[in-house]
Every structure is written in C-alpha cells, then in structure tokens.
Amino acid sequence: MNNNVHYHISIITLNMTLTLFPLRLFLLKSLINTKSLQLAFRFTSSLVYLPNPHVSPIKHEEKYTFFNPFVILRDYKFSGKLNARNTKILHAHLLKTHDLQCDIFSVNSLIDFYCKSADMVVAHKLFDTIAVPNIVSWNVMISGYDHNSMFLKSLEMFCRMHLFGFEPDEFSYGSVLSACVALQAPLFGMQVFSLVVKNGFLSNGYVQTRMVDMFCKNCNFREALRFFNDAASCDNVASWNAIISLAVKNGENQVALKLFRQMCRASWMPNSYTFPTILTACCALKEMQIGKGVHGRAIKCGAMDVFVETAIVDLYAKFGCMSEAYRQFSRMQVRNVVSWTAIISGFLQEDNSIFALNLFKEMRQIGMEINTYTVTSVLSACAKPGMIEEAEQVHSLVLKLGLILDVKVRATLINMYAKIGEVGLSELVFTETNNTKDCGIWASMLSSCAQNQNSGRAIELFTIMLGEGVKPDEYCICSLLSIMNCLNLGSQVHGYILKSGLVADASVGCSLFTMYSKCGCLEESYEVFRLVLVKDNVSWASMISGFAEHGYPDRALRLFKEMLYQEIVPDRITLISTLTACADLGFLQRGREIHGYAFCLGLGTNTVVGGALVNMYSKCGSLSLASKVFDMLLYKDAFACSSLVSAYAQKGLIEESFSLFHDMLLNDVTVDAFTISSILGTASLLCRSDIGTQLHAYVEKVGLQANVSVGSSLVTMYSKCGSIEDCRKAFDDVEMPDLIGWTSIIVSYAQHGKGAEALSAYELMKSEGIQPDAVTFVGILSACSRSGLVEEAFFYLNSMLEDYNITPSHRHYACIVDLLSRSGRLREAESFINNMPVEPDALIWGTLLAACKVHGDFELGKLAAKKVMELEPSDVGAYVSFSNICADGGQWEEVTKIRSSLNKTGMKKEPGWSLV
Template identity: 50%
Template sequence: MKWRSPSSPLLHIRSFNLHFRTTSSKPRIIHPPDVFSANCLADLHLKRGRIEDALHVLDEIPQPNLISWNLTISCHNRASRFERSLATFREMRSLGFQPNQFTYGSVLSACVASQRIDFGEQVYSIVLKNGFFLNGYVLTGLLDLFSKSGRFVDALKLFLEIDTENVVCWNAVIAGGVRDGETLVSLELFREMVDGICMPNGFTFSSVLNACAVAGELEMGRGIHAWVVKCNAGDDVFVGTAIVDLYAKCGDMDAAVKEFSKMPVRNVVSWTAIISGFSQKEDALHALQFFKEMIQTKVEVNNFTITSVLAACSNPILVHAVHQINCWVLKNGFFTDFVVKNALISAYAKTGHVWMSEEVFKEAGQVEAPNTWSAMISGLVQNNNLRKSIELFQKMFHGGVIPDKFCVASILGAVNCIDLGRQIHSYVVKAGLVSDVLVGCALFTMYSKLDSIDDSHEIFQRMPERDTVAWSSMIAGFAEHGHSEKAFHLFKQMLFEKVSIDHVTLSAVLTAGCSHQFLSKGKEIHAHTLRSGLAPDSLIAGALVSMYTKCKSLISARRIFDGTLHKDQVLWSSMISAYVSNNLSKEALLVFHRMLIAGCEVDHFTCSSVLRVCGNLSKQSLGRQLHAHVIRAGITHYLSVSSALLTMYSKCGSIDDSRKVFDEIESPDLITWTAMMDGYAQHGRGLEALEIFGMMKENGVKPDSVTIVGVLSACSHNGLVDEGFLHFNSMSRDYGIKPELHHYACMVDLLGRSGRLKEAAAFIDKMPIEPDSLVWSTLLGACRVHGDVELGKVAAKKVLELEPCDSGAYISLSNMSADMGNWDEVVRLRSSMKGVGLRKESGWSTV
C-alpha cells in the first residue's frame, strides 16, 4: 500500500473505520488530530445518522472552524433540536465567526421548523448586511421562512425584487402560494417560470398540480400534465399522486383511475387521493372497492384513508359497510385515533343510525377533544334529535370541555327556541367567537330560522368579515321570509363590493323570484349567470326552473330544463315539482318516466312529488311501486316521503294503508299529523281524526291553523257540532291562532251539514271579518242539500256579488229550483248564465 503522511485525513478515517469494524459492539471512538479530519469524521457520522457521535467529535475540537460550526447546526437540525441550532448560531457569531451561505441556510431552516419568525427576521437583516441576499441557498431559506409563516405577500415581494434562474427558489415561492391559498398567483408564477426562465422539476409539477386541483383549473391541469409527460417526470410517485389528485378533485374520475393504474409505485397518499375522489363524487361502491384493494395490496393505511372512505358512506343502505370498517378499525388499532372516531360518528349519523354514533362516542371514554363532541352534536342535529343535542352541549360544559367554533355552529343549527338561541349568542360574545365567519353565519341563520329576520340582518351587518357563504345565507334568509326586494338589494350590494359569487349565491337569489312581479329581476339574474359562464351548472338550472315556475312561466322553465345537458336528481325533481304545483300531473309523470329511462336515481324529493301525482290521479299501482322503491332505497325516514305516502293511500281510498305508514314513522312532524287527520276526515272517520289530534297534543306537537282546519273538518264530516265549537273556541285561547276565513267556512259547513241553516246564517252575520265567497258558497251548498231555496237565494246572491263569474252559484240555484219543480226559474237562471258568458263544466272521474 502506498505510504501516506500522518497528516492525511483519509488515512485517519480509514484507520478509524478498520478499528470500528474489528472491535466490540461499543467501539472506542478515535478522534483525528486536526480540524479538517475531525470535520470529515463528523460529516461521515452525520450522513450515517449517528448524530450524537458526530456532536461528540465536534465538541472535542479545541479550535473549531466555520465548517465545524455549520456541522454542529446541521446535527441539531437533524435531531429536531432547533433551539439548540439557534443558540449555536448566536455563540459562533459572539466568537467572531462570519456565517456563510450554508450557515444562513441551516439557521433559516431551523427558524422555519420552530416557527421562530422573530429570529428569522433578525437573520434576514444580517443576510442583507453581509451581502448574501442573492445566494440561491439563502434566498430559498428566506422564501421558505416567509411563506411557511403565513406571510406569502412578503415572500412574493422578496422574490420579485431579485432575478434568479434557480429552480429551487421558484419552487419555494410557488409552493408558498399554494400553501397560503394563493393558487392563481402560483399558477401565474409557473407560467413565467416555463416561459424560458428555467425548467421545472418534479417538485414544481407537484406544487402546480396541487394548485390546479384546489382552484378547480382542470384545463390548465391537463396542460401541466402534458408538460409532465414531455419532461418524462410521470414516474415520480409525488407527481403521479398530484395528477391523480387533480383529476379526482375536479370530478374526472375516469382520468383519475386511468392515471392511477399507470403509476409504477403507489403510496398511501395515491390510494387516499383516488378514494377521496370517489367519496367526493358520492360513489361509495368504488370508494369501498379501492379501499378493499388497498388493504389486499398491503399498503399502509392511515387515518386520512379511513376518514375518506367513511365520508363516502352517507347512504342508509351502506350502514353494513360502516360496520365492517368499524370492525377493521378496531382490529388494526386505529380506534384510539380521534380523527377516525369522529369520522365513524359522522358516518353512522349520516346513515340514520345515530344510536351507533352514540355507542362510538361512549366507547371513547372521557372525551376532551371539542371536535369529537362537535361530531356527535352534529350527528344528533342531522337526525332531528334536537333535545339530545342540546343536552349533550350542556353536558360538554359541565365536563369542562370548551366548545370550539364547529361545535357552537352545530348547536346553533339545532336551536328551536329564541330564548335558548340568545343564551348561546351571549356565550359566543363572551368566548370571543362572534367575529368568526362560521359562527357568525350560524348565528344569523339561527335567528332567520326562528323568524327573527331583523336580528339576523343586524348580526350579518356587524360581522367584521363576510365570505360568500355568509352573503348567500343572508340572501336565502330574506328570500325564505318573503323579503324578495331585500334579497335582490343584497345581491346588488354583493356585486358592488366585488364579493365572489358562486352557484349557491345565484341559487339563493333566484329563490327570491317567488311571483310574477319579480319575473323581470329573475331574468336579469338569469342573464348574469350566462355572462358568468355558470348557466350549464345543474344547481343553477334547477333554481332557474323553480324561479320561472313560481313566476308562472312554465315554457321558460321547460326550455331551461331541456337545454341542460347534464341533468342531476335536483333538476329532474325541480321539473317534476313544477308540473305538480301547476296541476299538470300527466306532464309530471312523463318527465318522471324520462328520468327513469335516463338511469337517474330517484331520491326522496322526487318520490314525494310523484307520490302527490299518484294521489291526484288515483294511480295506486304506481304509488305502491314507489313505496317499494322507498323501502329498498332506505328513505322511509324522510318525513316528506312518509307524509306523501300516507296522503297518496288516503286519496286512493286506502285509509288503512295510510295508517300503517303513519304507525311506522318514529317521530311524526306537524305536517304528518295533519295529513293523517285530513285522511280520516275525508273518509268520514272523524272520531279517528280527533283521536290522532289528541295523540298529537300528547306528543307535545303544537297545532297550526291548517291543523285546526283538519280538526274542524273531521267534526263537520261526523256531525260533531258541540265538539267542533269546542275546538273553534280554543284556537285563540289555547294555541294563539286567530280564526281565518277557512275556519269560519268549516263552522258554516259543520252547522249546514247538521241542517242548522239558520244558525249558520246567524253565525255568518256575527263574523268579526267580512265573509268571502267560500263562506257563502258553503252555506249555499248546505241549502241545496236541505232544500232551503229562500236562504239559498240569499247565499247565491252574496256569492255572485263577490264572484260574478262563479258558475257554481247559478248551477246550485238552478238545481234547487228544479228540485222544487220551479222550471221557469230554471230557464231564467240558464239564460242568465248564457247572458254573462258562463257554461257548466262537464263532470269527470278517474275511477
């Protein structure tokens, strides 16, 4: 072997390695005699991951040089002892050492990792003073410092002040923009970068593809994908994952699956991206399929993968899949992860099995994480368990857990009492959450829901920051409460302040067009959607169909429907509802038939509308088929479906089937109770109707004016005069409901059916409000039944004074005269009808 002088560092290192291999498991570390050799040895230890050995070597150097100090800082960084790194930097400067670019780079990395922005700014000043500003290594560290500390504007300003072709610097500022939500800025920087400045690498592609995914820029993402293919960077697992994530988040799952299948290596992030994409598309079957394949290929599963697949299982028919995932979670030790627990609680709640959510919550033991309480409260709210959700919120306080903004927002959605709402509002102010956009939006939505629209608007105006969701919610609140002018004014203000407008905003303001007088404004909003390029969206199309329907412009509504290429469930349901609300039952069934042919799933909204058609047309066979679909699809828990089912059976003459449907409903609402009462009343079974009314009151459901009409109608159909007056007199006394014309008409009908015509006429004379044509027509009908021609003439005269074109009054008088044999009067009345251009409509029946 060729002789080397004792001063050669290579000889010392080789000697050390030989000694290290031939001695015991705990070798004695031999320290080289000079700084250069010591630095080399320390660097070798550092590269092999033996950080403590490296630091031991560096500590033994009597007179360390700049390289020694740099290695010491790097060792502390590698061991995540960032405060020690910063302390070492201070010490070396106090000893008179001048840092170089590697020192600055390492110290800036420590500042970023430890979030010591104050220290980083001091380092920045030293960098400027010592002239290392333009060094790429230092510049990258500075850009990282600013962008990762939420100061992307400062990072961008710094970057724009220099002219660099360093790809790492470009990557740092582009990644910073993506991280800070400035995706459009990042994409613009990428355009400048590839415009001849420097070539992107895999890290660049990953960042800009993520930016495209977040911004929904699918077309630009396709262009970057082409760059990836051109640069042959597609085999990089991070780039491949970013491509899959782009297509998944933009909804192109065919492309996402295609790119996923091409990946030579797939990590947990790749699998999670494809599962999350299917979850976002509400395609639970494919999400579960890929999750199963992932487990079979033995790729490590993390909590994000589990939460993604659980998010897809929101349909009641998938509860078995949630059970299986729950078992897998228990078996593989993920149950201690509170993120997974929260996802399980939410998944069970979405499938309607909130009792299983409660079991998961109880098994968590002493829960201190506010987001777990929030998940449980949200699940109870979704399943209309308002009492339990409020009790749990109170229990949370007693347990010393401070609710976070998500928990407060959830409970505000459950509040159904203005006093309780004000108490929670006071807590929100006390806790300093009132300035949060999410909580503020939940607050004014709560007041709006409780019919306190003025309080709602006041909170909205006081919000220091209002996002698009807040504006849209306030517009929707005005629209729901009939303040259409205010809704349109708020939308105009939103445009003036240049707030971003999305599909939800446009849908909300379109609901304000609720009558023909707002048709012109609705058309203006329609024109705005066309200019904004949002018109093809199915949500907007559905809102437009509803708006034109309410404005009695069905031709325009159908034109929008036919012009939308991709029709979803909401749009089909909107068109069917449009025809149903305008009593065009046959047209509604034709659209429903087309919907089935198109393969679109029938949801609970569509079922409710079509069941109404079946009831109107007495198509019980179709109604029974829909009932079977409702059971198979697991949507019987929707009260709108249950109410429509029992109404359909009632109108088709099967009142016993209506009662069976009613008995299967766990918690009927006011509409359902009223529908069951009306069904019994229409079938002449008044006692059963009153029995239902008694059960309703026992369950704590307060009747409204429509319910009272059903009760009075039941009394009328069964001749229960005293019972009817008892309920009529209790309206204002017990329930605070002021009698309206419909209630008075029911009482006239009650007296008329019992033959007490004079009492009915006296009752009308004593009415505190002016009787309308319905009240007099009711009396006229009773006179026709009991043959009281004289009183019938009085009633008919009143009807014709109020409704001159009412042919029914002429027909009733004519029939009464015919029954009495007064044919001259019959001829006179028929001639009078012809004189005013009236004719008797032909009768028809569906039976």
C-alpha cells in the same frame, strides 16, 4: 484542549475499543488505503494494547510521511457508522497519531462529526481548543447548533463570531437565518438581513432562499414576496421554488401560478420540486386545463420522478378524471405509498369503493407499506351500509399493524361504523380509547350521534366532555348544533360559543344560525349571520335556504342580491334555494335571470339545479319552459319528474301527468314520496277509485305507505272518491302523522258529514302535541256546519283567537254563515254577517244566497244576490240562484229581468256534467 482533557478522552475511548471491534476494522481498512501496512499493524496494535496514548512508537516524521488523516476522516464520514461513541474513538486515535494543533481541517471535521452525533458539549469544548479558528470552524458550530434545535446557541455563536471580527459567509448567514425562523425572532432576523445587504450576499441563492423563508414565517407572505421581487436577484431555481411553495402554503394559489409563469418566461427550468407545488395550486383553484399544461411541461423538462408523477395522479383524481389518473398511475415505474394512497382516495372520491378496496388489496399483495393516510382512506371506502364485513376486516388489519394507536385512524373508525349504522361499534371504539383528552375523538363521536339523529346522546357526550376538561373545537360544536332542535339548549350552546371565542369561526357561525332557523327563530338566525365576519359559500347558502324554507322568499332573494354585490360566486345549493324562492313568489322573470346566471356558471344542466328550474317554471305557470328544461337534463331525477307531474296535474293535463309517471316507471327513475303525492293529487282530480286503488297498491309495494305526505295524499284521494273507510285505513298506516296529515283526515270527515269523528280526530291531534293552523279550523268549522253543531262551532271560532292567536278569515266566517243558514236561522246569519270584524266578501253572501234558495226567503235572497253581484259582477251563479229564487216565489217579471241582464252582459251558464 489541555493535556488532562487529552488524557481523559484517550482513556475513555481506549477502554471501549474491545467492544467496538468493527470501528477498529474500519480504521485498519482506512490505513490500508494509505498503502502503509506496516504502519497499520503498528496502529491497530497500539490501539488495543498501549496504555498511554501519548507514548507512540512512531516518530513524527514517520507520521507525516505515511499517515493520511484525510483518508480516515473521509471514509469515516461516509461509513454509515457515525455516532458519538465512534467519533470519540476516532478523536482519541487522531490525538495519538496526529498533531491536531497543526491541522485545522481535522479539528473541523471532528467538530462536524460531534455535531452530527448531537454531542454539542464535546463539540464546543473541542472548538474552544482551536487557537485561530477559521470561517469553517465557526460555520460548523453555528449550523451544528441549528441542526440540533439549539437555536439560541446558534445565535450566540454567530454574535461571538461577529464580535471577534470574522466576516460571515453565505453558510453562516444561511444557518443563523434558519435559527431566526425557528425562534420567530424577526428583529434579529432583520439585523442579519442588514449585514447580508452590507456585505454583498444578497444575490447569493442560498441566502436568498433563507431570507424568503424568514420573511414569510416571521413577517408575512406579502413582505416575503416584496423582498423576492425587489431585493432578490432571482438567479437560482431554489429561490423560485421557495417563494412558490410559500405562496401555496399561504393559500395564495393565484400568486403561485403567476410566479410560475414568470419563472418560465425568465428561462428558468422548473424541477421536480417545482411541479408538485404548482400542481397543488391547480387543484386548489380547480384549474384543470392549467394543470394539464403543467403536466405537459413536466414531461418536456424531463422532471418525471416519483414525486411529480404522484402529484399528476392526484391532480386528475381530484378533478374526477379517474381513467386518466389510473392511466398515469399505471405508467409509473416506481410507486410509493403516497401514489397508492392518491389513486385510492381518487376512486373513493368518485364513490367507487369497490375499485378502491381492490387497489388496496393489490397494494398489500405486493408488500407495499401503508400509512395512516392509506388506512383512513380505506376505512372511508368501507363506510357504506352493507359493507360491515369489509369494515371489520380492515379494522382487524389496523389492529394487527398497530395503527389503532393513531388518533386519526381511531376517529375514522368511529365515523365508519356510524355511517354503516353500527352505532354500538362506534361506541365500543370510543370507549377503548385511552387518550380521551384528544378533541378529534370526541368530535368523531359527536358526529356519529349527529349522523344517527341521537341528540340525547350527543348532549350527554358534550356534557361529559366539558366535565373532563376537554375544550370542544369547531367540529364538536357544529356536530352538536346540527341535530339540536331545542331553542333553550341551543341558546346555552350559543353562550358557550361566545365565551370560548369560537363565534368568529365561519362553520360555527353557519351551524349556529342554521340551528336558529330550524327552531323557527329567523330574526335571531339573521342576527348571528350578520355577525359572522368571514362568510363563505356555505354560510350564504344556509341563510338563504333558511329564509326560503321558512316562508320568507322575498328576504331570500334580497340576500341573494347582496351576495352577488359582494362578488361571491353562488354554488348550486344557493341557486336551488333562490329558485325555490322565485317559485314561491311566482317571479318568472327573476327566475329566468337566475337560470341564465346558472347557465353561465356551467350549472344549467346540473341535475339538482335542473330539477329546481323545472319546479320554478312549473309553479310560475310556464309549462313550456319547464318542459324544455326537463328535456335538456341528461339525468332526470325524481324531483324534476315530480315537479313536472305536479305542474301537469295543476293545469288539468291529466293525461300528460300520467304519461310522464309511466315513463318514470319504465326508465327505473327513483319514485319518491313527492312524486307519489303529486300523481295521487292528479288521480284525485279524476275521482277514479280504480286508478287510486292501483296507485295505493304501488305505494304498498315500494313501502311508502307510512310516509306522511303520501298518506295525506291517499286520504285526500279516497275522500274525493267517496270512500271514507279507505281514508281511515290510509291514515292509520301513517307512522307519525303531522299537521297536514291530521288536517286531511279532519277535512275528509267533514266533507262526508261525520262531524263527531272530525272533532274526535281534532282532540286526538291536540293530545299528540300538534297545534292546529287556520286550515285545520276550516275543517273543524265545516264539520260543525254539516252536522248542525252550532254551539261547538262558536266555541272553536273563539278558540282560534284566544288559544292559538289565529285570526279568523272569510272562509271561517263563511262556515258559520253556512251553519246558521243550514239550520234555517237566516236572520241570525244576516246579523252575524253585519257584525263581523271584516267586510263580508262574495263567498259569504253567496253562502247566504244559496241558503235563501233552499228556504225560499225571497227578500233576504234578493239582498244577498245584490251584494254578490256588486262584489263579483261576473259571477253567473249569483244570477242563476237569484233567478231560481224568484221563479220559486212566482216573481216571473224578476226572472225575465235577471235573464235579460245576463244576456246583455254576454255571460252564459255552463251546463252541468257528471262522470256517471
């Protein structure tokens, strides 16, 4: 630095001395520490009044005798007043009182102060004045540029140092490697690595740590691990901590645990940096026992600071051990905001919102600061119906603290109000958002629409979002697809997904093929599923559920088998869907195998899986196993109870069915629509209107009368009890009857001979946009048969195939035969049977046989009876009907033959019975 520069810096700093009196006092204090009061007085006087810093009343020999720059530099370094302006004043003072050209320590210290004050321009100029810089000078500049994020300058300074023949030390390598990491310059980093190896610094712990970091961030974790294992000597805890931390950050949690074990076997003592990282790995791997072991080792090592204790609280909280988590939290001597947030989040995870809010209240009372993570946790705790008052209070606090500006907080507010059901408040928070370009806010609003099944608003928001140039992320797409039931719009969204490149995302792919499943397009759904590159558990569960729920149980089982071949462990959702498929197919043995698999996974007594097992065993006809599984369940939910109730009813065990239903009511088990439908089905078998009326009263009490499945069961029950008026009343209570509901009332009308009402209900069903199925047409044709509507019957028979592409079955043809036979047109019925496109079965010939008995047609009855006995040799009714026809016609010899053959076969006619 030339004299002009000296003078320039001195004049600037002297002009600032009057405004920076505290620094002048600091310098005075430093000089007092040198025990030279007279010199201190001269220094302060000259600092204030001398116009020329080069005119000093102190001789050089006095300066070296009484002046100690080391004390001033040391005190300034730790004074807490280090900034660019104060550093310039100190620089000017040292120029005036000290020969910096001869003191490399003072110059290096000044350069360091300028670097820490982020004034790299002056630092570089000062560095250039050093005639012969030492290694410290170079290191200060390299690290200074690195700390001030001027990474290219750091690299340039390192290259310049190397060019001038200076040998770098561990600090030089550490700083330049840090710059290489920041710049993502792996080629330059490898060149530095070569110098490290060449100059023998590979075993240095500081350099090792930087090298591991560089290998991981600029290459990949595997290369970093290979370097750690092969090149590094691993002779310091910092290196172990670095590689373990990088393993956890890269999701290599098993590797992190293995490295931790190696570290302990190598007798390296883990510290307070090691334990939080390894506890995070235990949480990710759901290794509770290992986590407890790490907790014990942390106590043994004496590394229980606030960070380790917080990680331990978080460990127990994430595993749902809230009593232990709270005990550890209570023992903490020092708690920070992270500790409080961890325990609050733990109780929230266990759905204990009240305790979480009480903890937050306690946190506020002691004056503990809160951050955005705390606020988002508390807002999530308030996201329950009936907690609108608490939600508004926390919202007010968010506004008061100014945290509303945080995007995550605002998004959580939108989600909270959506879950409470206050969609209007969600909209209000959304409209008040200034940063509408943030994708997270849009995702929250779309999720709000999805939670409240507002597909129209979701599509509108998505369109506005695209119009404003905001690119939807995977969360936006998944929320939109979750409520989309229109194939046309879904296909358009699929096109956008392909265009935007989100199709490779597992969650997007899962939502997409789930949408196709809901729209009934199973082939398209499976095609999307196959294209998903990385299939997680949710993807497999969704596809298997799609097959099981849409009538493809065999494909669901095949997919489950493929999933196991790929060594993917199924979750409870997958097991439930697979058990449902086994129940639909009646595969008892396969269901037992899956039961064993669920037991090995520890899910054998899970409430939801247990309910699916009860349902599977019930539908497969194994009531004993269904009952055993039911008894093993610690908590018996409505689904398990309903499955067993329905199974008892189907087996005719009416007493057991009602007894179980009674136990449910006594034990306050939630009775849902499925349970009510099952017990109503049982009541219909008794044909007891008094029991049915009591059940109907209970349905009214619990408010399930509008449910379509309950309403349909009530209609069927009243129909079998002979009360068509009650059928109509029960049907009218249903808010939105589905196909099953409409079919139930049509069949009820048909069974009671009210053909006109049945046909009227059918036309009304079509006007509601509901298409009939094969069962509906059985009811329609039966109504026509019992009302003698021949022309109408043939019209509806033709409509099945022409309008709805439903191929008539034997039951439909039997209705036509019954209609013609009831009308006395037996020969037309015979001709119709002979010209049917399907081979007539015993039901059709039996229908004609019954009509022949009524009308006394011996010859045709004999033919029909012969056909029935050929098709169903064990049908006693056919023998009896033919015998009665012969008796009515006086053909007693035939009667004797028929009864003789009946006795020879050992068949007996069951006696009739009546409830009356």
